[in-house]
Amino acid sequence: MSTNISTSEFKNKLINQFDSLNGLSAESNRRDALAQFDSYGIPTLKHEHWKYTGLTFLNKHNFDIIKKSEVDYSVLEQFANHPLNFIETEKIFIVNGFSVSSNLKSMQSGVTISRLSDLDEAQKSQLVSDFYSQSIKLENNPFVALNTAFAQDCIVIKIAQNTIVETPLQIVYMNFASPNAIINNPRLLVIAEEGSQATVIESVHTYGTNPSLKNSVSEYYIGNKASLEHYRIQDDSELSHTIDFTQVNQESDSHYHNVNVSLGGQFNRNNIHTLLNGENIESNLSGVFITSGNELFDIHSLADHAFPNCVSNENYKGILLGNSTGIFNGKILVRKDAQKTNAYQSNKNVLLSDTASIYTKPELEIYADDVKCSHGATSGALDEISIFYLVSRGIGRKKAEAMILNAIADDIIDLIKHEPLRLHLIERVENKLNQ
Amino acid sequence: MSQDVKDDDQLLLENLAKSEYKYGFFSDIEQEFAPKGLSEEIVRFISMKKKEPEFMLKWRLKAYHHWLTMKEPKWQKVNFPKIDYQDAYYYAAPVDKPGPKNLNEVDPDILSIYEKLGIPLNEQKKLQGIAVDAVLDSVSVATTFKDKLNEAGIIFCPISEAVHSHPELVEKYLGSVVPHTDNYFAALNSAVFSDGSFVYIPKGVRCPMELSTYFRINASNTGQFERTLIIAEEGSYVSYLEGCTAPMRDENQLHAAVVELIAHKNAEIKYSTVQNWYPGDKEGKGGIYNFVTKRGICEGANSKISWTQVETGSSITWKYPSCILKGDNSIGEFYSVAMTNNYQQADTGTKMIHIGKNTKSRIVSKGISAGFSENSYRGLVKITKNASKARNFSQCDSLLLGDKCGAHTFPYLEIQNQSATVEHEATTSKISEDIIFYLNQRGISTEDAVALIVNGYAKEVLNQLPMEFAVEAQKLLAISLEGSVG
Numbered sequence: 001m002s003t004n005i006s007t008s009e010f011k012n013k014l015i016n017q018f019d020s021l022n023g024l025s026a027e028s029n030r031r032d033a034l035a036q037f038d039s040y041g042i043p044t045l046k047h048e049h050w051k052y053t054g055l056t057f058l059n060k061h062n063f064d065i066i067k068k069s070e071v072d073y074s075v076l077e078q079f080a081n082h083p084l085n086f087i088e089t090e091k092i093f094i095v096n097g098f099s100v101s102s103n104l105k106s107m108q109s110g111v112t113i114s115r116l117s118d119l120d121e122a123q124k125s126q127l128v129s130d131f132y133s134q135s136i137k138l139e140n141n142p143f144v145a146l147n148t149a150f151a152q153d154c155i156v157i158k159i160a161q162n163t164i165v166e167t168p169l170q171i172v173y174m175n176f177a178s179p180n181a182i183i184n185n186p187r188l189l190v191i192a193e194e195g196s197q198a199t200v201i202e203s204v205h206t207y208g209t210n211p212s213l214k215n216s217v218s219e220y221y222i223g224n225k226a227s228l229e230h231y232r233i234q235d236d237s238e239l240s241h242t243i244d245f246t247q248v249n250q251e252s253d254s255h256y257h258n259v260n261v262s263l264g265g266q267f268n269r270n271n272i273h274t275l276l277n278g279e280n281i282e283s284n285l286s287g288v289f290i291t292s293g294n295e296l297f298d299i300h301s302l303a304d305h306a307f308p309n310c311v312s313n314e315n316y317k318g319i320l321l322g323n324s325t326g327i328f329n330g331k332i333l334v335r336k337d338a339q340k341t342n343a344y345q346s347n348k349n350v351l352l353s354d355t356a357s358i359y360t361k362p363e364l365e366i367y368a369d370d371v372k373c374s375h376g377a378t379s380g381a382l383d384e385i386s387i388f389y390l391v392s393r394g395i396g397r398k399k400a401e402a403m404i405l406n407a408i409a410d411d412i413i414d415l416i417k418h419e420p421l422r423l424h425l426i427e428r429v430e431n432k433l434n435q
Numbered sequence: 436m437s438q439d440v441k442d443d444d445q446l447l448l449e450n451l452a453k454s455e456y457k458y459g460f461f462s463d464i465e466q467e468f469a470p471k472g473l474s475e476e477i478v479r480f481i482s483m484k485k486k487e488p489e490f491m492l493k494w495r496l497k498a499y500h501h502w503l504t505m506k507e508p509k510w511q512k513v514n515f516p517k518i519d520y521q522d523a524y525y526y527a528a529p530v531d532k533p534g535p536k537n538l539n540e541v542d543p544d545i546l547s548i549y550e551k552l553g554i555p556l557n558e559q560k561k562l563q564g565i566a567v568d569a570v571l572d573s574v575s576v577a578t579t580f581k582d583k584l585n586e587a588g589i590i591f592c593p594i595s596e597a598v599h600s601h602p603e604l605v606e607k608y609l610g611s612v613v614p615h616t617d618n619y620f621a622a623l624n625s626a627v628f629s630d631g632s633f634v635y636i637p638k639g640v641r642c643p644m645e646l647s648t649y650f651r652i653n654a655s656n657t658g659q660f661e662r663t664l665i666i667a668e669e670g671s672y673v674s675y676l677e678g679c680t681a682p683m684r685d686e687n688q689l690h691a692a693v694v695e696l697i698a699h700k701n702a703e704i705k706y707s708t709v710q711n712w713y714p715g716d717k718e719g720k721g722g723i724y725n726f727v728t729k730r731g732i733c734e735g736a737n738s739k740i741s742w743t744q745v746e747t748g749s750s751i752t753w754k755y756p757s758c759i760l761k762g763d764n765s766i767g768e769f770y771s772v773a774m775t776n777n778y779q780q781a782d783t784g785t786k787m788i789h790i791g792k793n794t795k796s797r798i799v800s801k802g803i804s805a806g807f808s809e810n811s812y813r814g815l816v817k818i819t820k821n822a823s824k825a826r827n828f829s830q831c832d833s834l835l836l837g838d839k840c841g842a843h844t845f846p847y848l849e850i851q852n853q854s855a856t857v858e859h860e861a862t863t864s865k866i867s868e869d870i871i872f873y874l875n876q877r878g879i880s881t882e883d884a885v886a887l888i889v890n891g892y893a894k895e896v897l898n899q900l901p902m903e904f905a906v907e908a909q910k911l912l913a914i915s916l917e918g919s920v921g
Binding site: 048052336339349351352353354356357358359360361362363364365366367368369370371372373374375376377378379380381 | 838839840847849850855856858859864
């Protein structure tokens with residue numbers, strides 16, 4: 001069972017397991033990553049990016065890394081009755097960071113799903129030199145370094161030029177920790193080639209008797225004129241801990257939309273970085289989180305404008321109950337040459353309890369002059385006037401509050417274009433807020 | 436057409452290059468230096484030189500020893516060569532004569548500096564209703580209007596004098612808002628501060644005039660470590676102005692001041708600053724490092740502290756005038772215009788710490804960057820658990836003039852109370868070509884048009900300044916803007 005372990009003991013324990021694992025990429029890359037992880041260590045509250053995000057659960061749960069042979073795939077059955085199993089998508093299952101082999105084939109033409117390690121040497125080295133780990137920084141990013149050093153499997157999804165993918169691709173991450181707490185390092189690489197269109201859904205589901213930590217890294221490459229809808233759903237149990245990093249590289253005239261809906265999970269740290277690497281790009285990040293109990297939800301986003309004439313929008317909303325904590329850190333970076341940038345960022349939060357807290361830091365870092373950049377952040381209780389309006393029309397106070405909260409969440413959920421998923425989430429939000 | 440505009444810009448930029456620092460002169464007054472460097476002996480020397488009571492020496496030494504254990508902070512978004520703290524003089528005073536009784540006894544050289552600056556430190560001053568506690572390189576040389584203030588029971592004197600005349604007040608309040616452990620530069624200041632102003636407004640007194648002080652950096656290589664302490668007793672009011680200009684120097688000079696404000700029940704303190712230290716030349720050479728800790732505490736209920744600042748000078752400005760809103764219903768305000776040009780860097784903003792119930796704060800920050808400068812707003816709004824019904828509104832706008840400069844916003848909002856309402860908004864943009872065109876059409880040159888728009892942009896802040904300062908500040912903005920149209 002769980003016993004407390006010091007941060008350095010935990011770090012060393014992971015490092016000591018390094019040699020016994022079969023890594024993915026070249027040994028030297030993994031060694032580099034390990035060295036980066038080792039030198040940075042586990043972040044503390046003194047690190048600016050972890051100022052409000054305490055990682056004491058790492059000491060408490062003493063997570064283990066497991067080998068492929070130790071994975072218990074029987075957990076797949078537990079997902080069978082989950083509502084998300086019934087929405088019409090093409091599903092790819094990843095259990096404790098390892099893909100389930102029978103599913104590695106797409107029904108749709110123009111879509112190839114493979115395991116990085118299964119590819120032949122030529123393909124593999126090309127992928128590694130062009131994409132894998134190419135746009136992410138390991139320094140000052142200890143968990144990305146940890147993932148890069150320890151990832152043992154990587155799913156590669158390639159959408160061929162001008163392919164329009166009708167059925168969304170759903171990546172189902174499953175965590176299963178029993179009897180020990182487990183840290184998983186799943187890795188995903190999505191390449192949407194020129195002119196393609198697709199929808200990718202990622203969801204996380206935790207089972208077992210002990211806590212799991214999903215430390216994932218996903219890289220998305222979106223080619224010229226390509227369009228990608230990306231939905232990330234986390235409606236998980238209190239055993240669920242997540243630290244994930246998503247890097248999105250967009251080329252000219254591309255369109256990307258990320259909707260992050262987080263309704264549950266003990267610890268949830270999301271990093272999303274978009275690089276606008278061409279002109280006339282549209283890049284939208286949206287999200288809503290509802291936290292309760294002792295949950296923590298943290299989103300760190302970066303919109304990196306490197307070229308002129310791009311538009312980025314960011315819109316995150318938080319509803320906080322119980323003792324929960326919300327953290328938002330959004331940054332718009334406009335580089336010297338990125339003239340005519342139009343960037344917007346908004347973070348609105350509702351605190352519903354005196355023991356909940358929100359820490360928000362919307363940042364602008366701007367080096368070009370012909371830009372329109374703005375951000376806004378608010379926090380407050382529910383608007384009494386709106387509640388009064390509803391109550392005066394014969395609606396009970398509780399119901400009135402729920403209506404307003406639902407409206408806040410649905411603002412974001414309505415952005416999801418996939419109808420079955422949207423309806424499912426609307427219902428889940430209602431249930432959660434009525435609890 | 437666009438070519439013409441370019442040429443115009445070029446011309447304006449060249450004009451800017453020519454407009455040198457107006458207040459750059461250096462007057463040779465005999466100086467008495469402490470030996471170079473910083474050590475326990477120097478701290479003792481300063482304290483001895485100032486004939487300070489025992490508690491001051493103890494306090495300084497405590498700060499010095501704490502400073503030794505601290506590291507220079509690195510998180511701010513400014514770049515500068517490493518400061519060698521041992522390569523500076525920590526004490527420089529105009530040669531020690533018995534204190535001047537009237538203006539005739541003041542060194543004429545010193546008086547002439549003020550004249551060049553346009554500060555009439557003489558009887559005329561009386562007519563303008565301003566008492567000036569002029570600080571020249573660490574030691575106050577003249578204080579006017581004392582009698583009038585004395586009548587009201589107000590104490591307005593150099594802090595080194597207050598140490599002798601009112602040790603109980605100094606001992607009680609010095610370091611109570613900014614303790615020596617607060618930060619690296621506050622610790623350094625606490626150890627070696629030379630002088631500054633001390634203001635005490637007794638219960639129920641409304642200070643009959645604007646209090647003002649002028650700081651100057653004069654001697655080469657002398658860091659200035661001013662210490663200002665303002666105490667407003669119950670129901671009192673004071674408006675305090677601080678203005679700076681400094682002679683031209685090639686070596687970077689460090690200015691690490693500490694300002695502490697204490698507002699008791701129903702009291703109000705209004706603190707205004709116009710800062711125009713030497714910003715360095717157009718290549719970014721020289722200039723003042725302005726690393727200042729300013730903090731006020733609204734100790735009692737219904738008290739109010741208002742900071743207004745116009746920052747146009749210094750090669751590096753790094754300060755966050757803050758309010759701790761401890762008393763219920765207390766109010767904190769921060770109005771700022773920060774203008775950077777050439778290679779200037781500014782990392783400035785505020786902290787509003789809400790502790791009391793129904794506390795309110797308002798932040799209006801206007802950044803203007805031109806040339807190769809970097810201008811950052813960094814602010815914190817913290818609503819603690821007990822600060823129910825706290826209210827904050829922040830607005831941080833940045834204006835970019837030219838494509839080589841940067842404007843950044845780093846607001847931190849920490850909210851731990853559900854009944855609090857916090858709003859923050861920020862924008863960054865340039866002056867739209869349509870507006871410039873509109874004004875050009877009506878016969879206003881591009882440069883005048885920009886000055887007009889910038890003044891309008893900053894008006895919300897400038898309006899907060901006392902009259903005398905508002906005029907000076909507008910002029911300063913216009914001077915700093917000269918030719919920066921891009």
